[in-house]
Amino acid sequence: xxxxxxxxxxxxxxxxxxxxxxxxxxxxxxxxxxxxxxxxxxxxxxxxxxxxxxxxxxxxxxxxxxxxxxxxxxxxxxxxxxxxxxxxxxxxxxxxxxxxxxxxxxxxxx
Amino acid sequence: xxxxxxxxxxxxxxxxxxxxxxxxxxxxxxxxxxxxxxxxxxxxxxxxxxxxxxxxxxxxxxxxxxxxxxxxxxxxxxxxxxxxxxxxxxxxxxxxxxxxxxxxxxxxxxxxxxxx
Numbered sequence: 001x002x003x004x005x006x007x008x009x010x011x012x013x014x015x016x017x018x019x020x021x022x023x024x025x026x027x028x029x030x031x032x033x034x035x036x037x038x039x040x041x042x043x044x045x046x047x048x049x050x051x052x053x054x055x056x057x058x059x060x061x062x063x064x065x066x067x068x069x070x071x072x073x074x075x076x077x078x079x080x081x082x083x084x085x086x087x088x089x090x091x092x093x094x095x096x097x098x099x100x101x102x103x104x105x106x107x108x109x110x
Numbered sequence: 111x112x113x114x115x116x117x118x119x120x121x122x123x124x125x126x127x128x129x130x131x132x133x134x135x136x137x138x139x140x141x142x143x144x145x146x147x148x149x150x151x152x153x154x155x156x157x158x159x160x161x162x163x164x165x166x167x168x169x170x171x172x173x174x175x176x177x178x179x180x181x182x183x184x185x186x187x188x189x190x191x192x193x194x195x196x197x198x199x200x201x202x203x204x205x206x207x208x209x210x211x212x213x214x215x216x217x218x219x220x221x222x223x224x225x226x
Contacts, residue, residue: 008151043203043217044154087153096142096207098215102153 001026004101006088012107017078021104023071023088031093033064035073038085038103047073047086078108113137114206116218123194124226130190131221133204139184140206144215145177148201160187194225 006023013019025033033050048055050062050071061074071088088101113136123129133143142161146154158174160166160181168174178190187206191198201222205215 041201041220041222043220045217046214096215097144097156097159098205099156100153 002102003027003099004088004090006101006104008102008104010105010107012109013078014109015078015080017108018074018076019078019106020075021073021086021088021106023073023101025069025071025088025090025099027090027092027099028069029092030069030090030099032091033062033071034089034091034098035060035062035071036087036089036100038087040085044087044089044100075106078106080108080110082106083108112216114140114204114216114218116204116221118221119219120222120224122224122226125195126193128190128192129194129223130188131202131204131223133187133189133206133218135185135206135208135216138206138208140187140208141184142207143181143187144205144207145179145187145189146203146205148203148220154203157189191223194223196225199223199225 004025035047036044037047038044048057050064054063059076063072085103085105087103089098115134117132145157148154157172158166158168160179162181162184166179181187201220203220204218207215
């Protein structure tokens, strides 16, 4: 079983749609959680950290359920520029090592 | 701030040759640098962790004699792919970590290696 699992997609949505991605992780010692965005042939870029209380950044909302070891990302009012691969990333306590999911690909069409 | 550069951005080489990739933190000192590899349609896989002035720690399954890592200063780490083969063709990405102001990893733009 992979340490971080995501649905690879692709998710095809029209502009303006709301889309949600899910992620599960297997290491209960994981302490830090992130969503990264990766464009084709580019490096990953931090989209947002994920906190237990849930957090929002503009059109993006992230949720964490530690009991279920489940992380989600909600994108509202999708833009064409949101088309990318979204990577779920976790880090265990006391370690700097990041563990990446395989990513979920999002395609937003006009 | 927190910019990480990689050089070269892409390289094509013949099978059997060695390729060196540089990773630099431009405006901060990185206590730790990480090297990742990403094959098409797959996620980033950590290859090794390097701390300045000490030997790198390699992940399981990564050959340390094939992927030589040198972290000679707080702003520079190099990855040398020795005797490269076509199966080594991949996207190599480094990241630099500092526990100071940022306390997060910053990624370089990646190096695309193609071995013929």
